[in-house]
Amino acid sequence: MSFNVKILGCGSALPTLNRNATSQVVSHNGQIYLVDCAEATQVVMRRNSVRIGGLNHIFISHLHGDHFFGLFGLLSTLDLMGRKGDLYLHCPARLQQMLESKYSPVLVNELGYTIHYEPLSPDGLSLTLETKHLMVYSFPLNHRIPCWGFVFREKPAQYNIIKECIPRYNISIAEIVAIKNGSDLRLEDGTVIPNSQLTIPPPKPKSYAFVSDTTKLDSVVEIVKDVDVLYHEATYDNSYANRAIETFHCTAGQAAEVARDAGVEKLVIGHYSGRYDSVELLERQAREIFPNTFAAEDGMEFEV
């Protein structure tokens, strides 16, 4: 199953000419999920040929403008495009209050579609979305205001039955379902054919974690353990370690320590301070601790 991430923006609070603030599209098996929605995200989506109409779930990590000011325009545009299908916002509870308040920038009760809110839980790792193939969990981070990360985990796929076995053993439909779920096959004469002789094991489920604005957290190491790709904020290079603490952010080195301690496969860093034109220094500092690090840039796409 396809599983990839497109970076729409990897800048931070102060906009620059080269980087949009935070927004990315996670695509899994033909479905797209928007993670954060900075100002101008809808235009960046168009520029990157992401089908806005295909969105059903939007995840908002926290209510700093560089992570959600693009939501008002996107919600309005979906309405102007004639959307009728429900839209799900996985977001801080305050966003629902904002959008449903008398003075909301977007009059959500006049939109031609319904918004469902899934308020993020302050209590550790929490399931916020389950689809046929995917589980998406939120987890609290440590920032100046309530903030969350998200982890997308593929469900274990069923075993694939070896087609030739079906006529050979005259396997019924009920038995096929059982075998795909891991059962052995008992023939009429009492012979047992072990599942391993009937099936090909499915590929290992993949996982992607998005760690938004935060100080370095041990709890994150536990939660993102063994994910295939970890996107972790790295607002500053290591020389700004004090500034990182003051502003509740991480350095490139800290992001790499989380990746190393969690044993992830690959680290992608982003959310760079506006002071960096080039982020080669941040990538180098992270690679000293976790070699399989890549520095995000707007428009970059990677497979999970």
Added chain:
Amino acid sequence: MSFNVKILGCGSALPTLNRNATSQVVSHNGQIYLVDCAEATQVVMRRNSVRIGGLNHIFISHLHGDHFFGLFGLLSTLDLMGRKGDLYLHCPARLQQMLESKYSPVLVNELGYTIHYEPLSPDGLSLTLETKHLMVYSFPLNHRIPCWGFVFREKPAQYNIIKECIPRYNISIAEIVAIKNGSDLRLEDGTVIPNSQLTIPPPKPKSYAFVSDTTKLDSVVEIVKDVDVLYHEATYDNSYANRAIETFHCTAGQAAEVARDAGVEKLVIGHYSGRYDSVELLERQAREIFPNTFAAEDGMEFEV
């Protein structure tokens, strides 16, 4: 005195790849004034080298997203840049309620500067800003929600005294002030030197009108009478006259009729529907009625 307008965006509700939604910068004698503030305006300002820090007055015509969704990001960025000076918002009263509400997207009471609100008046032409050199008036339009236009009028400048006259007639400082305001000079022997022999008349005051989203209005013709440059919305070409009425907008031909009937010097059309890649047709249709018409494009700058 310099007086010009820079188009930051001349698109309408649905964003396109080539046009930002409505926003423009009026510059007069070194001061800048922002008129409308669509999503991404702060980035477009940077791209056009407009000094964001130099902004003191922002005019918002109405609360449709394509005219104000960029304000949240701009207000936040001004704070992040360390702004201390007061900022004036000339805007619908509802915007103040929105920004000061408990669930405002921007917590304006936490900004490091003060916002003063000048709510726009529903009662015809109303002065909303007076500076040393400029008067800015608002006037109601006819759109789906309360909406206003703005007209920037230079104050008549003082007469310039002819320098050689000062020693010739031994003119005092008090007399200079009076002459600059149009008085004649009475010499000690009773001779009267007429003002016209002492001064060079100042250039004619210039004026610029911004007509935001509206149906065609006779009241606008009266208000923008004789302005030097009229910016008038022209969302549709003439074949969409019915659609224009339904959506409370104008066609290119209607914008040109307003310009012709008001006897303006020059017409600039904008706020094009997203259906137009090229707006040559709209420009041609307007020129048939008012030849001195120009179609705005993003980044275009014109002198008033």
